[in-house]
Amino acid sequence: MSSTDPSTGGPLTDDGLVQLLTPEGERVSHPDYDARVAHLTADDLRGMYRDMVLVRRFDTESTSLQRQGELALFAQALGQEAAQIGSGRALAAQDHVFPSYREHGVAHTRGVDLTEVLRLFRGVDHGGWDPVANGFHLYTLVIGSHALHATGYAMGVQRDGRVGTGDPQRDTAVAVYFGDGATSQGDVSEALVFAAVNNAPLVFFCQNNQWAISEPTTRQTRVPLSHRGTGFGIPSVRVDGNDVLASYAVTAEALERARSGGGPTFIEAFTYRMGAHTTSDDPTRYRSAAEEEYWRRRDPIDRLAAHLRATGELSPEFEAQVSAEADALGERIRTAVRSMGRPEAVSMFEHVYATSHPTVDAERAWFEAYESSFLDSASEGSHR
Incomplete structure (x- = not known):
């Protein structure tokens, strides 16, 4: 089964996808979701375009x-900008997000300085932002585990009386x-059980x-993941994840x-990872150039840009402004990353647990003794 030839009823089918913008940028009507985007102005749509361009940069x-060796690893969100910006812009200030490690667009909508995201990928720390201030938790690299964390947090919100009060600033x-891939993990299934039976606001x-x-x-399921x-x-x-309006609406x-x-609610945003899984991956080993080209023609940024141009709402001046802003962001990212320095190797033992842990303490002591042995050898003139 190929994503360029989706089979009806299978996991790659187009059937049942909520869509408000076609791949060509044409606005199409949907009886259940038109009202959800009716209030969005041309400025709002240009803001979504700007967000997606900046996140791609x-x-x-x-x-x-x-x-260039400045980051140990990086996980791209290339091609997934519409799903992230659309959904992220639907969040309220008091909402809280639990991301995995690819949600750069959502981080951007939550006010996280994207240069801080790179502290993790450079190995400087576990995350450089305040989860409480941004309503955006630190990235999780263990696949699916954060679904349980989010469920527990949602149950706590519910028990704190911050659901169903009718107060839009409190709920x-x-x-x-x-x-x-995370849907194949047991943690996600357990999270779905707890969220369902507790009616969690998740x-x-x-x-x-x-x-x-x-x-x-197709190796994970025989039906749509939803x-x-x-x-x-x-x-x-199920929503067309390359459609920023539909992603916002659902x-x-x-x-x-x-x-x-x-x-x-369970939302499946059907999209495509246009880049590699991470910078240590080579996708040419397992997918075809034809498949990649098929999805490149469905680029989420191009789709919204086509719509805005067709409606006369994307001027060359605005495009140039966004391009210049992207250039400035790129320069700021390069400068910020190179100024982060390199942490001491022993710092890896910090913040593993909230309090002292004997195993971690023992491992740290061994590592410090190991490192100091090289210094001792050097002072003795040894070349081993």
Whole structure:
């Protein structure tokens, strides 16, 4: 089965996808979701375009920095900008997000300085932003584990009386982002159980980019991934993840349901990872150039740009302004990363646990003795 030839009813089918913008940028009507975007102005759409362009520039600059040896690793969100910016812009200030490690667009919408994201990929620390201030948790590299963290947080919000009060400044939703590969992890299934039976105010946002590293979605399921939510009794929806308007609309609905006490929702954003899984991956070994070209023609930024041009809302002056802003961001990223320095190797033992842990303490002591042995040898003139 190929993503360029989706089979009806299978995991790569186009059937049932919520779409408001076609790949050519034409606005199409949807009876259930038109009202969700009716309030969006041309300025709002230009803001979404700007966000996606800036996040893509962040991706390309970060990838280049990794190739230059300035970052240990980087995970691109290339091609997934619409799913992230659309859903991220639907969040309220009091909502809280649990990301995996590819949610750079969502981080941007939550006010996280993207240069701080790179502290993790440079190995400086575990994350350079305040999760409480931004309503955006630190990145999680363990696949699927944060779905449980998000569920627990959502249950806590519920028990704190911050759901279903009718106060739009108080009612809170939680969102957790993960990929298609994470749906095969037990942690996600357990999270779905707890969220469903506790009616937790949680949105499960699955970015189905069709590749769990080199494992295709067709090796993970025989039906659309949204069915997994339905199987746990959770309302579920499939959305065209390359359509920023549709991604905004379905997420806005799900968040409203969560805040009002209606419980969890499972969203499958059907998109495509245009880049590699990470900078240590070579996607040419497991997917074809034809497949990549098929999805390149469905680029989420090009789609919104085509719509804005067709409606006379994307002037050359605005495009030039955004391009200049992207250039400035690229320069700031390069400068910020190179000024971060390199942490002492022993710092890896810090912040593993909130309090002292005997195993970690012992490992740190061994490592310090090991490193000092080289210094001792050097002072004795040894070349070993």
